[in-house]
Amino acid sequence: MLQPRVVTFLGPRGTFTEAALEQVPGLELTERVPVANVAEALTAVSEGRSDAAMIAIENSIEGGVTAAQDALAATPGIRIISEHVVSVNFSLVAPAGTRLDDIRVIAAHPVAWAQCSGWLQRELPGRAHLPAASNVTAAADLGSGTAQAALSTPTIGQWVDGLDVLADRIGDNADAVTRFLFVGRAGAPGEPTGADKTSLVVELPSDEPGVLLDMLEQFATRGVNLSLIQSRPIGDRLGRYRFVMDADGHIRDERVADALLGLKRFSPSVTFLGSYPRADGQRIHVERRYSDRSFEDARDWVRGLIAGEPTS
Numbered sequence: 205m206l207q208p209r210v211v212t213f214l215g216p217r218g219t220f221t222e223a224a225l226e227q228v229p230g231l232e233l234t235e236r237v238p239v240a241n242v243a244e245a246l247t248a249v250s251e252g253r254s255d256a257a258m259i260a261i262e263n264s265i266e267g268g269v270t271a272a273q274d275a276l277a278a279t280p281g282i283r284i285i286s287e288h289v290v291s292v293n294f295s296l297v298a299p300a301g302t303r304l305d306d307i308r309v310i311a312a313h314p315v316a317w318a319q320c321s322g323w324l325q326r327e328l329p330g331r332a333h334l335p336a337a338s339n340v341t342a343a344a345d346l347g348s349g350t351a352q353a354a355l356s357t358p359t360i361g362q363w364v365d366g367l368d369v370l371a372d373r374i375g376d377n378a379d380a381v382t383r384f385l386f387v388g389r390a391g392a393p394g395e396p397t398g399a400d401k402t403s404l405v406v407e408l409p410s411d412e413p414g415v416l417l418d419m420l421e422q423f424a425t426r427g428v429n430l431s432l433i434q435s436r437p438i439g440d441r442l443g444r445y446r447f448v449m450d451a452d453g454h455i456r457d458e459r460v461a462d463a464l465l466g467l468k469r470f471s472p473s474v475t476f477l478g479s480y481p482r483a484d485g486q487r488i489h490v491e492r493r494y495s496d497r498s499f500e501d502a503r504d505w506v507r508g509l510i511a512g513e514p515t516s
């Protein structure tokens with residue numbers, strides 16, 4: 205991708221999403237525009253107001269960020285460029301002078317609330333949750349008085365004045381991480397690295413018995429491992445789901461391309477979200493029979509048969 209002029213991210217300044225942007229090389233001259241939610245960040249890309257967006261997609265404790273999965277499925281003309289992993293932990297903050305006993309309502313992003321649920325149950329049981337659009341908004345809006353405290357990022361002091369940290373590192377798992385996607389406009393995927401992922405959104409052709417297995421077989425018979433499969437309601441009526449999937453490998457790997465050919469013949473709707481390097485850099489082990497070479501040899505063999513060559 206060329207150097208982006210503008211990138212959008214879940215704001216305001218200081219979110220974990222902005223921290224993920226720090227991992228993208230070459231953004232020194234790029235304008236970073238904070239927006240209110242993930243759908244807005246992606247729509248700006250699809251409509252050309254921004255060149256790329258950073259969105260949270262999965263948390264190691266809470267699982268998939270469903271709003272982001274739905275927005276990826278619903279926004280046309282976008283393509284994942286890279287993934288990034290950020291350690292996430294949380295502090296309980298409140299306007300200076302607040303005591304733990306004063307707290308009745310706590311503002312928090314739902315993912316943050318879930319990640320601190322053990323600590324909250326132990327230390328502040330029975331407090332109400334006021335959902336916030338981000339970890340920074342939760343703290344920045346404390347002035348309105350609806351909540352007396354917020355779960356926020358450890359760096360919140362840089363962005364919001366007049367707060368006391370009442371407790372820090374209150375996440376239930378000190379090693380929690382969130383995975384983010386850097387998403388641009390549709391274009392040719394980058395070169396394969398041997399440590400890649402391919403993201404897809406797939407609909408089933410019917411709700412006949414066995415169709416889910418048919419879908420999974422497209423990958424299994426080509427030796428393609430899935431690292432994520434999550435069903436999300438399509439939304440037109442009850443019981444209809446689409447599947448958000450991450451497959452190991454790049455669309456330019458023969459086995460992945462072949463699985464996509466199978467999927468396309470089977471499914472009424474396959475959205476290719478991109479092939480991009482894995483954040484952990486872990487190379488994918490491919491058995492010989494699923495290697496590019498093996499697919500090429502098999503194809504040459506069939507071509508030869510058609511051309512009248514011997515049968516083995």
Ligand SMILES: O=C(O)C(=O)C[C@]1(C(=O)O)C=C[C@@H](O)C=C1
Nearest residue numbers: 219220221260313315338339382
């Ligand atoms: O980026 C932020 O700081 C956010 O508030 C968003 C978000 C999310 O959408 O999951 C990001 C990471 C944390 O896991 C919790 C919240």
